[in-house]
Amino acid sequence: MVNIYETEGGKLNALQDFEEGCWVKVTAATMWEMEPVAKKYNIDIEDMRAALDEEEKSRIVLEDDYTLVLVDIPASEIQHEKKVYTTIPLGLILADGAIITICSEDTPILNRFIKSHVRNFSTKKRTRFVYQILLNSMTTYQNVLRSVDNRRLAIEARIGEEKEDEADLVELHDLESTLVYFETSLRAAGMVIDRLRRYKHIPQFPEDEDLLEDVQVENRQAIEMATIYREIIDGTSELMSNVINNRLNNTMKYLTSITLVMAVPTIISGLYGMNVNTGGMPFGSLKMGFGIICGLTFLLCLFILWILWRKRML
Template identity: 60%
Template sequence: MIKIYKTEESIVNEIEKVEDGCWINMITPTMEECINISEQFDIDIADVRAALDDEESSRVDLEDGYTLILVDIPSIEIRHKQEAYTTIPLGIILADGVIITVCGEETPVLQAFEKRRVRDFSTKKKMRFVYQILYRATSVYQNYLRVIDKRRREIEERISDDTEDKDLIDLHELESNLVYFATSLRANGVVLDRLTRYERLKQFPEDREILEDVIVENKQAIEMTAIYRDIINGTRELLSTIIDNRLNNVMKYLTSITLVMAIPTVISGIYGMNVSGKWMPLSQTPYGFYIVCGIMVLICVIVLLILRKRKMV
């Protein structure tokens, strides 16, 4: 799918044909659409389709007649029947008079521009537009990071009440999301650093300020990712320790019950031996059976008191 936009007096409008100073937004484009754009602007077809490969790494390529900027942006996917976060490539191509974006799916990073949520946005100021896209991407990263931390806090609040093995799995999923974010943010940081050094890319002082803001926000997102990973790791260790401690308490309780139940078993086993009844204590005594039962109950109570004193039950 290809949509073409152009700003007039700070208002973005969708247009039918390619014009000078427009933005061509390609979302999951077909091969035919990629070939048309490639031939129209003399761009290598591999560069047009680079963002459609999930394995592509972030980079900046200065080619004859155009520039390719490839970065990773956050995305939502379904893993194990629940919502999770990952990263996907976003290609930004600066061609003759136009800016082209290529992505494998709809993304809130670009939707903010389509729905007029970004101020001072112009498709004619290409480098400023690029930096605004990158700034928006880092903002989405930070929003998703806050959501991840909120989910972590929800799991942490359940630790003292109803801790389950599922919570450990959920923490592992959250940590996996942060690994994807950390890797992509570091790669994007390299791209941002290169953009500050390329003199071929025409930039105004205002554009430089936006780029500096993007670099700062990207570093902040990296720090947030590292902090949240450490916190999740600590929460997971705490959760695992609590589950192990509860298991130990259950085993200790069952062991104590087994010990108490063994007392009447041993006594009744002795009295059940095939020997002459006259040699068994209390066998000829009136109410001997009840006396033996009372002794067994007394011994069990004494053992229970000892175990409780030692906090075994």
């Protein structure tokens, strides 16, 4: 899908055709939909398709007629009835008289501009628009990272409760994988931002340079957050594993104690069940011999239970 917008008088208006200073928003478009845009602004169609490839890496492409800035942005999807986070490429093309954004899905980062949630936004100020998109993507990373940490805190609060831990371990693994993807994408985006600061090919005004510096600061902060949260999740995973192992050890200790107690009557009953002369067995010739043996066995079991209790085996 291809949508065209233009700001006029502080308001964002939808257009039917390309105009000077417009914003061309390309979302999950087909080759047939992208060809008019590529032809209008003399853009290599492969550079436009690159933003739709999930395996593409962040980079800058400088051409005579346009500049392509490709970065990864956070996205969410539903897997196994749970919300998980990932990253997808976002292409920003500064063409002659237009800014073109290309993404494989409708992202909230761009929808903030459509809903006029970004101050001082103008489609005619192309460089500033690109930096504003980058700044919004960095703040979105930080918001998602806080959400990831909140989910970790919820899992950590359940540690030690008598609940199934397998689902929590799987979720911790998913969160750790998310942080690895985020950290990798943020570091790649940081390299792109550094190159933007060095390049003179893109016209910049002093306020644009300040905005790009803010983007760089937010990027570094997001990287630090991802690194710290990943280390904390590693500690949480280790703690949960230790708790599960300790719970298993306690269960095995309890079962061993029960087995030891039950072994006493088993051995005695086994001895008295042997095919020998009853006169040679203690209390074998007495009328109350069976009751006496059962009573002594019970007392012996109680004695063993007392010893295990004193040694904190139960």
